[in-house]
Amino acid sequence: MEISKLLPDDEAGCAEAVALKNAGAKLDCPEMLQPTARGYANMLRYGWDMEPEYAYLARDADGTAVGLLGMGVNLYDNTNQVWIDIDVHPDHRGHGVGSALVEYAEGLTRELGRDTIGYGCVDLPKADAFARRHGFEQKAVEVNRRQDLTGLDWDVVQRLYDDAVAASTAYELTKLTGTLPEELLADMVMLTAAINDAPKDDLDMEDDVYSPERLRAYEEAQSKSEHTIYRVIAREKSTGALAGHTVIAVERERPYVGEQHDTSVARDHRGHRLGALVKSAMLRWLREAEPALTQVDTWNAESNNHMIGINEQLNYKIVARILAYQKKL
Numbered sequence: 001m002e003i004s005k006l007l008p009d010d011e012a013g014c015a016e017a018v019a020l021k022n023a024g025a026k027l028d029c030p031e032m033l034q035p036t037a038r039g040y041a042n043m044l045r046y047g048w049d050m051e052p053e054y055a056y057l058a059r060d061a062d063g064t065a066v067g068l069l070g071m072g073v074n075l076y077d078n079t080n081q082v083w084i085d086i087d088v089h090p091d092h093r094g095h096g097v098g099s100a101l102v103e104y105a106e107g108l109t110r111e112l113g114r115d116t117i118g119y120g121c122v123d124l125p126k127a128d129a130f131a132r133r134h135g136f137e138q139k140a141v142e143v144n145r146r147q148d149l150t151g152l153d154w155d156v157v158q159r160l161y162d163d164a165v166a167a168s169t170a171y172e173l174t175k176l177t178g179t180l181p182e183e184l185l186a187d188m189v190m191l192t193a194a195i196n197d198a199p200k201d202d203l204d205m206e207d208d209v210y211s212p213e214r215l216r217a218y219e220e221a222q223s224k225s226e227h228t229i230y231r232v233i234a235r236e237k238s239t240g241a242l243a244g245h246t247v248i249a250v251e252r253e254r255p256y257v258g259e260q261h262d263t264s265v266a267r268d269h270r271g272h273r274l275g276a277l278v279k280s281a282m283l284r285w286l287r288e289a290e291p292a293l294t295q296v297d298t299w300n301a302e303s304n305n306h307m308i309g310i311n312e313q314l315n316y317k318i319v320a321r322i323l324a325y326q327k328k329l
Contacts, residue, residue, distance in 0.1 A: 006044065011037065013065075024088065083120070121323055146297050149293060149296070158284075167277075171272065174232070191266055204326055226252040232245065298316060
């Protein structure tokens with residue numbers, strides 16, 4: 001078996017990688033959304049915020065793609081860690097492909113001077129056994145939920161919005177697409193950092209570190225990846241302070257697909273139903289702005305009861321549970 005780095009300009013290789021992921025997902029979790037070949041290539045070019053992801057294809061002696069290693073290497077924070085995903089084609093499982101990719105990832109991690117590997121897999125007995133066999137310890141559970149906009153009761157959305165408006169009369173909303181105005185950038189850095197209050201459970205992770213440069217890099221990566229960013233921001237009327245926000249990105253290649261990127265409320269402004277306000281306002285906006293949009297995916301720690309409570313009111317249903325592990329080298 002040969003393992004080699006997959007480059008974003010390798011169209012055939014990216015198509016093979018996505019086909020391999022789809023084959024595995026069809027067996028393990030058929031509802032989980034997979035990238036297109038173009039979207040996967042863009043992830044390798046730009047990542048989430050101009051930190052490209054890395055991918056390595058494993059091929060057998062006949063040149064058939066049998067396994068895929070994905071690796072995220074954060075340069076902003078948690079610089080002692082990498083996070084990996086491993087996919088093995090169902091026809092080639094049980095032959096050591098996954099183990100070889102774990103060993104390869106460990107070698108790359110050491111070359112980078114890092115000492116911790118994070119790993120996520122679908123909550124299945126065989127996947128859990130694989131992780132533990134390779135020395136990974138479960139630290140958290142992430143849940144992928146999907147909102148079906150075609151079955152959404154818009155009367156419920158309107159009531160949630162009206163109730164939130166009544167509870168947040170000291171605040172007003174701003175709607176933005178694309179890049180942030182320069183005058184909001186510094187305040188948005190602080191507001192974005194509020195996501196660090198979300199549960200990390202037992203994960204050994206530092207807080208995310210944000211800066212104006214990182215927010216601009218995020219906007220650049222999303223734009224180059226053909227995603228339209230929608231933001232709804234709650235601002236305190238008396239002070240102008242940014243108090244809460246929500247962000248959804250809509251794919252242009254698949255305009256029926258949206259992804260919830262962030263929802264957070266600054267500590268000093270909690271207790272005014274701002275989370276419900278910005279999320280319901282976003283839905284009312286996207287109903288007009290993106291008529292082709294039919295689904296929005298979100299990820300939350302299983303222990304994040306407050307946000308999950310809001311999402312369940314908005315017709316989010318569980319798609320998958322992902323077990324998050326870590327391992328010290």
